[in-house]
Amino acid sequence: MIVRILGEGQYDLSDDAASSLNDLDATVESAIEAGDEAGFRAALRQLLDGVRTAGAPHEAESLAPSDLILPMADATLAEVKDMLSGDGLIPG
Amino acid sequence: MSMWQRISLIFRSKANKALGRAEDPRETLDYSYQRQLDLLAQVRRGVADVATSRKRVELQINQLQVQSDKLQGQAEQAITVQREDLAREALTRKSGLTSQITDLKTQQAQLQGEEEKLTLAQQRLSAKVEAFRTRKETIKATYTAAEAQSKINEAMSGIGEEMGDVGMAIQRAEDKTAQMQARASAIDELIASGALDDATSLNKGDDISRELEAMSSQSEVEAELARLKGGSAPQAIEGGQDGGEILAAEEPAQTQTSESKDTQ
Numbered sequence: 045m046i047v048r049i050l051g052e053g054q055y056d057l058s059d060d061a062a063s064s065l066n067d068l069d070a071t072v073e074s075a076i077e078a079g080d081e082a083g084f085r086a087a088l089r090q091l092l093d094g095v096r097t098a099g100a101p102h103e104a105e106s107l108a109p110s111d112l113i114l115p116m117a118d119a120t121l122a123e124v125k126d127m128l129s130g131d132g133l134i135p136g
Numbered sequence: 137m138s139m140w141q142r143i144s145l146i147f148r149s150k151a152n153k154a155l156g157r158a159e160d161p162r163e164t165l166d167y168s169y170q171r172q173l174d175l176l177a178q179v180r181r182g183v184a185d186v187a188t189s190r191k192r193v194e195l196q197i198n199q200l201q202v203q204s205d206k207l208q209g210q211a212e213q214a215i216t217v218q219r220e221d222l223a224r225e226a227l228t229r230k231s232g233l234t235s236q237i238t239d240l241k242t243q244q245a246q247l248q249g250e251e252e253k254l255t256l257a258q259q260r261l262s263a264k265v266e267a268f269r270t271r272k273e274t275i276k277a278t279y280t281a282a283e284a285q286s287k288i289n290e291a292m293s294g295i296g297e298e299m300g301d302v303g304m305a306i307q308r309a310e311d312k313t314a315q316m317q318a319r320a321s322a323i324d325e326l327i328a329s330g331a332l333d334d335a336t337s338l339n340k341g342d343d344i345s346r347e348l349e350a351m352s353s354q355s356e357v358e359a360e361l362a363r364l365k366g367g368s369a370p371q372a373i374e375g376g377q378d379g380g381e382i383l384a385a386e387e388p389a390q391t392q393t394s395e396s397k398d399t400q
Contacts, residue, residue, distance in 0.1 A: 048297065051253060051305045053260055073139050104260060105267040107294030113144040116308075127143050 046102055046109075047095055051116035054106070055099030062112075065094045081121045092117050151300030152292060161288045162279060165272040168292065172265045175299055175306075179258045182306045186254060189313050190247040193320050197240045200323075204233040217355055222347055236323065243316050250309045257305045264298045 045062055048054045068091040075084035092114060102108070115124050207230040214223035268291065275287050 048301065050301050051257065051308075053256075069138065069140070076139070104263040107264060107267055107271065107291050107298070109148060109290075109293040109297050110144065112140045113147050113297070114140055115143070116305075124143075127146065128139065 045111040047099060047112045047114060048110035049092055049095060049114050049116065050119075053104075054102035054108075054110055055095055056102050057095065057099040061098035065091060065098070068094055076121060076124060079121065084121050084124075088115065088119065089117065147300055148293065148297050151296035161281075161284055162276050164292070165275065165288060168295065169265070169269060169272055172261070172268060172295065172299060175303060176258070176261055176265060179254060179261060179302060179306050182309055183251060183254045183258060186247055186251045186309055186313050189316050189320070190244060190251060193240055193244045193247060193316065196320060196323055197237055197244065200233050200237050200240070204230050204237065207233070213355070219347075240320075240323070243319060246312065247316055250312055254305060254309050257302045261298065261302045264295060268295050 045057050045059060046054050047057050047062070068087065071087040072084060072091055075087050095114065115127065207226045211223040211226040211230070214220070214226060271287075271291050275284050275291070278284075
């Protein structure tokens with residue numbers, strides 16, 4: 045599958061690798077729900093590191109859409125909430 | 137549905153909506169290619185803006201560094217004439233500058249980071265735009281309504297996502313740049329208002345500067361005097377002790393007068 049880290053680009057990830065990142069993914073989500081900014085940042089950093097380590101950069105000329113889009117490494121909790129609500133950030 | 141899938145869907149549909157405005161799919165292709173070129177130009181301007189801000193911050197760091205070095209010099213000067221109070225004052229003011237310099241250096245590093253990220257985004261988008269241009273021409277050349285529509289949808293989906301991503305990166309960089317510029321111009325105002333200058337400049341009329349200035353001219357005179365004494369009569373070091381008491385007790389100007397009186 046193709047995973048995009050916003051601000052960085054796309055990575056190719058095997059399905060196995062993707063599912064092994066599920067735990068980290070869940071940690072990020074629960075930190076967001078709890079409104080835990082520090083926990084969110086730490087968990088997001090781990091998740092993104094996991095994607096970078098397990099994945100390979102997707103070819104630059106490709107125009108393929110991603111299966112998953114992850115926030116940028118320095119995203120704040122508020123920014124991710126904005127993305128979820130569909131407001132702000134995304135230029136339309 | 138996971139949170140990221142939700143984000144992905146929202147992100148993509150928003151980005152695609154921005155592209156799919158024309159009636160004829162071929163027009164859509166041309167229109168979105170134009171949008172890509174516009175965005176690419178915007179990213180280039182963004183990189184230039186961030187670079188300008190970064191250089192401005194660097195300039196301010198240098199200015200403050202010069203002032204800080206000057207205070208360090210004043211402190212050393214004060215110590216040589218046993219004025220610990222003045223040295224302490226100079227060092228206190230210097231430490232205020234040091235924290236401002238540290239703050240500016242953090243800002244400078246952040247701007248540098250934004251600049252690098254934006255440059256990468258620009259390279260990425262350039263590659264995608266070129267790929268899109270090629271694909272667009274192929275689709276238009278072999279255009280049949282049914283076949284083209286699916287190809288267009290596919291290409292648009294990918295390019296829309298890329299443009300949304302790069303667009304977001306430039307928007308964030310612009311926001312950060314604006315914050316940095318606000319902070320930098322606050323320090324500009326401080327410098328312009330003389331608040332920093334008064335505390336640091338040798339030539340301005342505040343207490344520490346006046347004293348240090350007086351002290352420095354005094355010590356220059358002393359140094360000159362010592363040089364004169366040493367140079368004129370190198371062998372007369374012992375003899376110099378006789379006149380030494382008088383010379384040390386008198387002001388330099390008076391010394392000259394008394395010397396000329398002596399010669400008369």
